[in-house]
Amino acid sequence: MMIKISPIISLYRFNTSIVQRCKPKQIISRHLSTKDHSYLSPYVQLPYSYAFGRSEGNVIYKTLGQLMDERAEKDSGRPFIVSHHENLKKYYGDFYEEINHLAMAMHDILDIKRGDVVGIWSGNVYDWIVIQYACLRLGAILCTANPFYQSFELDYAIRKGEMKALFMPGKQSRQDYVNNYAKIIRETLSNKFENEGLPLYLKNIISIDGERYEENYFPSILQIKTFELNKLKQFKKEMDRSLIEAVMPDDPAKIVFTSGTTGKPKGACLSHFTLANNVSIVMKQFDVIGEANCCLPLPFFHSFAGVLGNLMPLAFPESQIVIPFLKYNLREFVESIQKHNVSFLFATPTLAIDLFNYVARKNYQLPTLKAVLAGGAAVPEETVYQFKATIPSCTDFRIGYGATETGPGLTGNRVDTSDADKAQTVGQPLDFIEVKIVDQTTNKLVKIGETGEIHTRGHNVMIGYWKEPEKTAKVLQNGWYNTEDLGTMDERGYIKIVGRSKELIIVGGENVYPREIEEVLHMLPSIEIASVVGVPDERRGEELCAWIKYRENVPQESHEQLREFCKGKLAYFKVPKYFLTVDDFPMTPTRKQQKFIMQKMSIEKLKLKPKKE
Structure with a gap:
């Protein structure tokens, strides 16, 4: 039936x-x-x-x-x-x-x-x-x-x-x-x-x-x-x-x-x-x-x-x-x-x-x-x-x-969707x-174009x-x-994912969505994977930490060069304060990044004081 x-x-x-x-x-x-x-x-x-x-x-x-x-x-x-x-x-x-x-x-x-x-x-x-x-x-x-x-x-x-x-x-x-x-x-x-x-x-x-x-x-x-x-x-x-x-x-x-x-x-x-x-x-x-x-x-x-x-x-x-x-x-x-x-x-x-x-x-x-x-x-x-x-x-x-x-x-996306929309x-x-x-x-x-939480029924x-x-x-x-x-x-009903609500990072009162920064970093041909997490900061509440995995056998930018690249494309509060070069990321078996683990590891590597609950 x-x-x-x-x-x-x-x-x-x-x-x-x-x-x-x-x-x-x-x-x-x-x-x-x-x-x-x-x-x-x-x-x-x-x-x-x-x-x-x-x-x-x-x-x-x-x-x-x-x-x-x-x-x-x-x-x-x-x-x-x-x-x-x-x-x-x-x-x-x-x-x-x-x-x-x-x-x-x-x-x-x-x-x-x-x-x-x-x-x-x-x-x-x-x-x-x-x-x-x-x-x-x-x-x-x-x-x-x-x-x-x-x-x-x-x-x-x-x-x-x-x-x-x-x-x-x-x-x-x-x-x-x-x-x-x-x-x-x-x-x-x-x-x-x-x-x-x-x-x-x-x-x-x-x-x-x-x-x-x-x-x-x-x-x-x-x-x-x-x-x-x-x-x-x-x-x-x-x-x-x-x-x-x-x-x-x-x-x-x-x-x-x-x-x-x-x-x-x-x-x-x-x-x-x-x-x-x-x-x-x-x-x-x-x-x-x-x-x-x-x-x-x-x-x-x-x-x-x-x-x-x-x-x-x-x-x-x-x-x-x-x-x-x-x-x-x-x-x-x-x-x-x-x-x-x-x-x-x-x-x-x-x-x-x-x-x-x-x-x-x-x-x-x-x-x-x-x-x-x-x-x-x-x-x-x-x-x-x-x-x-x-x-x-x-x-x-x-x-x-x-x-x-x-x-x-x-x-x-349907078969007739444009490459840009795909x-x-x-x-x-x-x-x-x-x-x-x-x-x-x-x-x-x-309203259309505004960021919010995605709900579904069906x-x-x-x-x-x-x-x-x-x-x-x-x-x-x-x-x-x-x-x-x-x-x-x-x-038209096309949806763009900005990030997880639990991954939202608030830097000095400003809402920052990691994916926007990750997409900018992916413009660089040297970068294979970029991922951004929030880490505690006494002055601004949170700061941004970007994990970078470079491609093999290509020239790599220094962390300062990455920072300058971001400054030319993002508002000042969206520019990562910290960069970590890594060989791999903590992943689930389905190969999804575990950002809550990345956040803990970032705090340890950078020797920051954990945020009080």
Whole structure:
């Protein structure tokens, strides 16, 4: 069933089970329109910064399990996935059989039911996707854990999600060079972190590869049972249709932890409805219609690759996903693009910079690569131009914007967007999504061109933070999610990100947005990455500190020369007082800068007095 939304009427979500609208809409039975470049401009409520993504398409009110069945009926013989580092290729029909067998094994053997939380703690392997799809079939909630977690962090994820089962690398796993999984899981389940008891709800540990763990490897009080994934996938039992039919579109599908760029991760809970529409609408807006070999170098535990990447073939059956590596490796990355004729790439700004630098240094050619979808952080305008110059076949470099809490898509640039708008903005609201920019103090709409906080409402918004109602209430009110990002909107609905509200720096009473300074510094050809944070100052409250990573084998400016360069382009209070030359930045596993750590490190390096709370 799909719900037709008229162009200007908004879609509101007030709770986990009800989608309320201004008035009833016609129920129709066709998929999203795939007319090439048939786009409606967003409605913009001039002179204020409010826009709504109009569309000739439809919102899909189905579960992901239903979409899997539809795909199987139409084209089970098409290639579905290639794992370059595992030397593996799967067609959808074989994959569909595997996920059904695993889903029934999870139900009958592991006692996993609709609404139970299942954890996965692993790197990017083929079976990660098998496990995700099997959970979605059953209505189990997949809780994704960072494969680099250590025992304290893993304990937090297990407890926060209240995992009933955990899929992870087994003993003697080929993933052991990424992390010491066997040691960490034993430490995690043998300790009582934060004076809490042991997680008695965890009943099953399943080895994705390697050897099965002996059950006496864990504390006997937990009574944990252990299994091997390959044996569970051999459970030859037909899929029980009643299990799929019991799952509802508004049911929780995934718990995805936020990146931790500003502190301890929170578990964003996303529904089947959110995921189904996000992948369909985002990828349609980015023109992924027809055949496309899409490379996924980003970690699956995050929503960018774990939703838009892994679920994409459900919305666009002619597409195929390519997994390049287990652990970040530029050589394998380039090899996978060349060998599998990759035409579409998911990337973060850091990954894009690494790729074009590596290709230029090695003099490699990537003639099949046509388009890039970049997100996860602000993309410097210079990066876009450098990437396209280094890889001339890539004529389309799109920048999207969103958050874990928005499933993850929120805005995007369309195929007919000008190069200037693609480089300077994050695009317009996606179909059926509302975006408004409000004053941080009054919460009232600001006028076009004025800076404010970005809020959004629509099919993309999470149910809430898992088991954290107070934190949910702080960011989610009347269906509006507060991104805590600062931005501006123009009269066409194009949005430009200025920075994080938590990254706003106040210098002598003047508001300073780091991205403006970073863009100026990126004008210098010697600078690969520039990032600005605020540090305490007794006189002015805060001062600016710029972290600079220079390119290799090029002349480098002195810190004084950088300061003089900024003086010629910025107001005096926006000129950094401090510069730090670095080789790298503290990053999350999704390659986002952790500015709160950079700020602490800056204070230590500069021997400044920390700001009093």
